[in-house]
Amino acid sequence: MNVSELSEKLGGRILTGEGSRERQICGIYCCDLLSWVMSHAAKGSAWITVHNHVNIVAVAALSELSCIIMPEGIEAEEATLKKAAAEDVAIISTDLSAYDVCCIAHDNGI
């Protein structure tokens, strides 16, 4: 499943990352400790985090994650959107909880 398809399943909105909508999602990783994410998240994972500051873009890009998912209607800061656009990192915003995102991803074969 790619970023665009997952966003649709989550009833989400892709806030940025026009060029990375086709990127394949290999798994889900949910964590808010940035170093922990860089240490443990597998390449190609979709990363669920409540952080919305600009540093999450660097973490996603350096760790080669497929996209960032912001649950519970969290909106990205303006600086985050600009940085994500520059780095071509897709950010999905959804009203669902992290748990529901995981369940839907699992039900769809991720």
Place this chain on the structure above:
Amino acid sequence: MADGLMKLHYEIPADDLTYAGEASSSVKKVLVQLGINPVQIKKAAVSMYEAEINAVIHGHGGAADIEIGNGRIFICIEDKGPGIPDLELAMQEGWSTASDEVREMGFGAGMGLPNIKRYADKLDIETETGKGTKVMITVMYPNT
């Protein structure tokens, strides 16, 4: 590049997490352009990012100097911060002196130095209380 090495230099701003990671992101792009293996790129990029963040958070900023060539990526991040009084303790996962504000942003979990050690093929740290810290990371890559 007379010696066959590509050399890069970046200034690391103090106490401003907005631009933290710019140097690491830039180095990663250079490594991609050089066609270096993605595994080695990730090792270099993540370990450098952790060291860069440490320099911003703890070291009042500093500088990063990188040498690439002859199968070796060498990253030196030097700050003028307070130094690390007990390096053995700082290397332990979970130990951190980061502020609450930094922790609320998801940093300061006490995993920076352990992560660098995990991803670097070689890690040397020179630190002196009151003078600063120099983190030297080496990642080897197969010559093509």
